[in-house]
Structure formats: C-alpha cells, structure tokens
Amino acid sequence: MIVARRFQKPNIRSLGRVVARIRIPTSSSRFKSTASAENPSEEHEIKEQHDAFGGLKYDWEDPFRMKTMLTEEERTVQDAAHSFCQQELMPKILMANRNEDVLDKSLMQKMGSLGLLGSTIPEEYGGAGLGYVSYGLIASEVERVDSAYRSAMSVQSSLVMYPIYAYGSEEQKRKYLPELAAGNLIGCFGLTEPNHGSDPSSMETRVVFDAEKNEYILNGSKNWITNSPIADVFIIWARNEDGKIQGFIVEKDAPGLEAPKIDGKFSLRASSTGMIFLEDVRVPVNQALPNVLGLKGPFGCLNNARYGISWGVLGAAEFCMHTARQYALERKQFGAPLAANQLIQKKLADMSTEISIGRQACLQVGRLMEQGNAAPDMISMIKRNNCGKALDIARTSRDMLGGNGISDEYHVIRHVMNLEAVNTYEGTHDIHALILGRAITGIPSFVPRTAN
Known part of the structure; x- marks a missing residue:
C-alpha cells in the first residue's frame, strides 16, 4: 500500500547552480550532436557579428534566434535538462537499446531530483511549477537522446500526474503526486485496448459499483501501455454502468491485476511496454477520480x-x-x-x-x-x-x-x-x-x- 509522505521540493528553481556543477560530457555518438556541445553557454550568446551586407550573421543552429524568445528561466531549464540528458542518459542508451534495458526507478529518481517529472505541476504537490514552454524544452532534450526515455517521462508527467492533479481529490494529490514527482513511484496510463486504439469511445473495459462493500470492480484489458510492467500506480479508464468513461487509481498490489511485458519490439526498446489485465479488481471508492466523467x-x-x-x-x-x-x-x-x-x-x-x-x-x-x-x-x-x-x-x-x-x-x-x-x-x-x-x-x- 502506498502511504503519503513528506517530500522535498525538486531543485529546478536552483538550476543555475545545477548547470554549474554538471559536467557536460562528450557525446557517446561518433559525432557531436551540436557544434557547441562542450560549451552550451555559447548557445545563449547572441552573436552580434555582421556580414558584408550589414545583417546579423546567420546561426544555422538557431536560425530564428529562438533563444531570444525564451525567458531566463526557460534557458536555464533547457541547459540543465541538456546537461543531465547528455551526462546521465546518453552514455547508457546504446546498450540499453541493444539489450532492452528499460528506464528503471533509479533513473526516474534522478530525473525527479532535477524536477523533470511533472514539471508543470505546482510546487505544493512536489512539481516544479514551470510553464508549458519549459516542459516542451525538457521533452526536446530528453528525446534528443531517445524517444523511449521521453515516452516514460511523458507518461509519468502528462498521463499519470496530470489526471491526478486535474481530476483527483485533494487526498489523492497529496498521496501520489510528490512520490511520482520524485520518481519514487512509477505510473502508467491504461486507455488503449486490444480492440480499440484510435476509437476509445468503444472501450470494453467495464466497472461496476458494489454498494455493499463500497468498492468498484474492474474487468477488462489494455494494450501497448508504456511503463505498465514496472508501474506502481495505474490510471485505468473504464466504462461504468451508466455508459460513462470513468478514471481510477489502481495500485500494483491489487488482486486480479497483471501487467505482462510485450516482447519483440523493434522500437522504444529502452522503455518498458506491456499489457494490463483486470479480473475482478476491487478498487476502494476513494480511488476513483472524482472530478471528471466522459472522454x-x-x-x-x-x-x-x-x-x-x-x-x-x-x-x-x-x-x-x-x-x-x-x-x-x-x-x-x-x-x-x-x-x-x-x-x-x-x-x-x-x-x-x-x-x-x-x-x-x-x-x-x-x-x-x-x-x-x-x-x-x-x-x-x-x-x-x-x-x-x-x-x-x-x-x-x-x-x-x-x-x-x-x-x-x-x-x-x-x-x-x-x-x-x-x-x-x-x-x-x-x-x-x-x-x-x-x-x-x-x-x-x-x-x-x-x-x-
């Protein structure tokens, strides 16, 4: 059973110090991914060199001078994310992809310690309280290394933490969000089914309410679910007795819940992908997401x-x-x-x-x-x-x-x-x-x- 604990805020507000102490590594790729990889601060300098016609010199790495459109905080976030990804993720990805060594809890915890998980979630719930542009910059730096790593991060942030924050009770937010933000818990999102991918309105997973025991009972299956084999927390969507789509938070030790790994992938090999089987899985009434119904x-x-x-x-x-x-x-x-x-x-x-x-x-x-x-x-x-x-x-x-x-x-x-x-x-x-x-x-x- 997962118990709410006190949490420590991620240090993304102090990213200037983080950038200073993180060594920028040489990429493990045969060629550097950017010409200024050894000195990312150069990317932030607006080069006022002029060509023969009086215009600013063209920067092929930043053609529209996007750096000038970012806030100081956003540039700092991008630098810190770049440094972390190149130092912690890039050296691992070659063998991780070859051997299907999936992103594990230790790496998620490192991402959490920097504030990369649930970065738009308010600080009072363990998030970094950043804007959507910062979230996008983080995603870009993670996927510069590998889409599997970004997929795991996206699921944790947008598909697990977001619904708990947007649709959950205050008790649910306090219990789960800080631990998810720290990477101490890993979550997954159960929507896609074996027979219904692009058409979630035809969802077959069902939920009924047992009034005598004040519990919901879930039955059904989900397919192609990122993180499910390693998840501690499952966001499950099911059709209720009124025909409405309803969301639930299910913990991994729930009887009747299984999440086998899908083998043989040629894509996203560094993240864990699986199925979810729900057979008479009982969920306490306080584990339903109370603030949303429908698709x-x-x-x-x-x-x-x-x-x-x-x-x-x-x-x-x-x-x-x-x-x-x-x-x-x-x-x-x-x-x-x-x-x-x-x-x-x-x-x-x-x-x-x-x-x-x-x-x-x-x-x-x-x-x-x-x-x-x-x-x-x-x-x-x-x-x-x-x-x-x-x-x-x-x-x-x-x-x-x-x-x-x-x-x-x-x-x-x-x-x-x-x-x-x-x-x-x-x-x-x-x-x-x-x-x-x-x-x-x-x-x-x-x-x-x-x-x-």
Missing part, C-alpha cells in the same frame, strides 16, 4: 502528452540532422566532402527548415497554453506535423550516412525506429488529420458511412 478526462491527458511529444520529436530530428551534417563535412568522396554536394546541401536545408518552423509552432502553442488560450486542434496540428517531419528527417539522415547509417553506433537508425512508433501513438498521423478536418469543415468524418 474529456483521458483526452485532456492526451492533449498534454501530445504537446510534449511535438517538442520532443524535434530533439530527435535535430540530433539526426546534426549527425548527418557532421558526417557530410568529414566524409570525402570523389576528392571532396559530401557536404560540397548540392543534393546534400538541399537535404540539410530542408531538414533545418522543418525543424525551425516546427519549433516556432511549438513555442506559439506553448505560450497560448500558458495563457489558457490554446485549442486542442492546435496540438493535433503540431503533433501531426512535427512527428511526420521528424520521421522524414531521421530517414533522410540515415540515407546520408550510407551504409554506416544502419549502425547503431551512429544512433540515427535507432531514432528512425523510435519515431515510427511515436508517429503512431497518441493519435496516428491520419487521426490527427481527421481532427483537423473536422475543425476546418465542421463535419466529423471518423465513422465511415458503411459502419454498422
């Missing part, structure tokens, strides 16, 4: 997660582009660097353009979310666009590396495999097109005319 509950969580994904995939895309650029500069064919080839330069120009435009869109949506002025359809647009573009960039980068592109020592092929999954989960590319189509025309087209 708006899980969809609210998904919108937060999709927003983080939209930032995250650009971190992976940027790593791939930087690796391809460095390779093209150093690899000589026919007496000249590959980078001297017009086709190579076009590919790099295309990649840089898509990453830069995608980041500007993420920044704008993040600012609107912080103001309370964002529409969910905006998140569908950036999730759909950025995931698709990131996958294209990873594939192109792999091609630019030639035969070396399929070696995991260059890391690009791993990003390709991961982004195949990221482009699919949290709403497929086509599902988000339908969401946008409905927003544009006012006509929903999810159900085919031939459906029964």
Whole structure:
C-alpha cells in the first residue's frame, strides 16, 4: 500500500547552480550532436557579428534566434535538462537499446531530483511549477537522446500526474503526486485496448459499483501501455454502468491485476511496454477520480502528452540532422566532402527548415497554453506535423550516412525506429488529420458511412 509522505521540493528553481556543477560530457555518438556541445553557454550568446551586407550573421543552429524568445528561466531549464540528458542518459542508451534495458526507478529518481517529472505541476504537490514552454524544452532534450526515455517521462508527467492533479481529490494529490514527482513511484496510463486504439469511445473495459462493500470492480484489458510492467500506480479508464468513461487509481498490489511485458519490439526498446489485465479488481471508492466523467478526462491527458511529444520529436530530428551534417563535412568522396554536394546541401536545408518552423509552432502553442488560450486542434496540428517531419528527417539522415547509417553506433537508425512508433501513438498521423478536418469543415468524418 502506498502511504503519503513528506517530500522535498525538486531543485529546478536552483538550476543555475545545477548547470554549474554538471559536467557536460562528450557525446557517446561518433559525432557531436551540436557544434557547441562542450560549451552550451555559447548557445545563449547572441552573436552580434555582421556580414558584408550589414545583417546579423546567420546561426544555422538557431536560425530564428529562438533563444531570444525564451525567458531566463526557460534557458536555464533547457541547459540543465541538456546537461543531465547528455551526462546521465546518453552514455547508457546504446546498450540499453541493444539489450532492452528499460528506464528503471533509479533513473526516474534522478530525473525527479532535477524536477523533470511533472514539471508543470505546482510546487505544493512536489512539481516544479514551470510553464508549458519549459516542459516542451525538457521533452526536446530528453528525446534528443531517445524517444523511449521521453515516452516514460511523458507518461509519468502528462498521463499519470496530470489526471491526478486535474481530476483527483485533494487526498489523492497529496498521496501520489510528490512520490511520482520524485520518481519514487512509477505510473502508467491504461486507455488503449486490444480492440480499440484510435476509437476509445468503444472501450470494453467495464466497472461496476458494489454498494455493499463500497468498492468498484474492474474487468477488462489494455494494450501497448508504456511503463505498465514496472508501474506502481495505474490510471485505468473504464466504462461504468451508466455508459460513462470513468478514471481510477489502481495500485500494483491489487488482486486480479497483471501487467505482462510485450516482447519483440523493434522500437522504444529502452522503455518498458506491456499489457494490463483486470479480473475482478476491487478498487476502494476513494480511488476513483472524482472530478471528471466522459472522454474529456483521458483526452485532456492526451492533449498534454501530445504537446510534449511535438517538442520532443524535434530533439530527435535535430540530433539526426546534426549527425548527418557532421558526417557530410568529414566524409570525402570523389576528392571532396559530401557536404560540397548540392543534393546534400538541399537535404540539410530542408531538414533545418522543418525543424525551425516546427519549433516556432511549438513555442506559439506553448505560450497560448500558458495563457489558457490554446485549442486542442492546435496540438493535433503540431503533433501531426512535427512527428511526420521528424520521421522524414531521421530517414533522410540515415540515407546520408550510407551504409554506416544502419549502425547503431551512429544512433540515427535507432531514432528512425523510435519515431515510427511515436508517429503512431497518441493519435496516428491520419487521426490527427481527421481532427483537423473536422475543425476546418465542421463535419466529423471518423465513422465511415458503411459502419454498422
């Protein structure tokens, strides 16, 4: 049984000191992912060099000078997240991906100690109380290393902590959020089912209320659930006797609950993915999420997660582009660097353009979310666009590396495999097109005319 404990605030408010004491490592990739990896403070300097025409010198690593659009706190958060990810995660990912060594509690606790878990949750519940732009910057730095690590973080932050904070009772918030923020507890989100992925309205998992014992009884199954085999806390969505979707907090020791691991993945190998089986699982009445009924509950969580994904995939895309650029500069064919080839330069120009435009869109949506002025359809647009573009960039980068592109020592092929999954989960590319189509025309087209 999980007991609420006193917690210590994460130190993300003191990130200036954190950055100063974290050594920036040399990337374990064969090429540095950024030209200034050894001195990230250089990224924050606004270079006032001028070219011959009087304009500011173009910075290919920050084409739209996005650093100038961030607050001091946001830049500090980005630096600290970058330092942590390069020092703690990057050296582990090669073998973790090969051996399916999943993100474990010790790494989650390290992320929690820095304030990277539930970063938008208020400090009184153990979070860092940061804005949505900071959350996006964190996601980008984590996924620059690997999508599996970012997936585990996203689930913990957006799909477990967020629903407890947004829909839970005060008792639930006090009991679970500080421990989840610290990484002492790991959570998972049970929505997707074996027969229903893109159509959660057809959910088959059922819950009935036992008035005599004042308990709920859950029966059903969930599939493709990140963190489920290692989870301490399960957010389970089920259809109640009135036909409404209802959320519950289930602890791992509940009789009738099983969460077997899914084997044979070629994607997201560094995070744990499994199923959830619920057979007459009894849940005390105070474990139901009291402040939401219907699909708006899980969809609210998904919108937060999709927003983080939209930032995250650009971190992976940027790593791939930087690796391809460095390779093209150093690899000589026919007496000249590959980078001297017009086709190579076009590919790099295309990649840089898509990453830069995608980041500007993420920044704008993040600012609107912080103001309370964002529409969910905006998140569908950036999730759909950025995931698709990131996958294209990873594939192109792999091609630019030639035969070396399929070696995991260059890391690009791993990003390709991961982004195949990221482009699919949290709403497929086509599902988000339908969401946008409905927003544009006012006509929903999810159900085919031939459906029964």
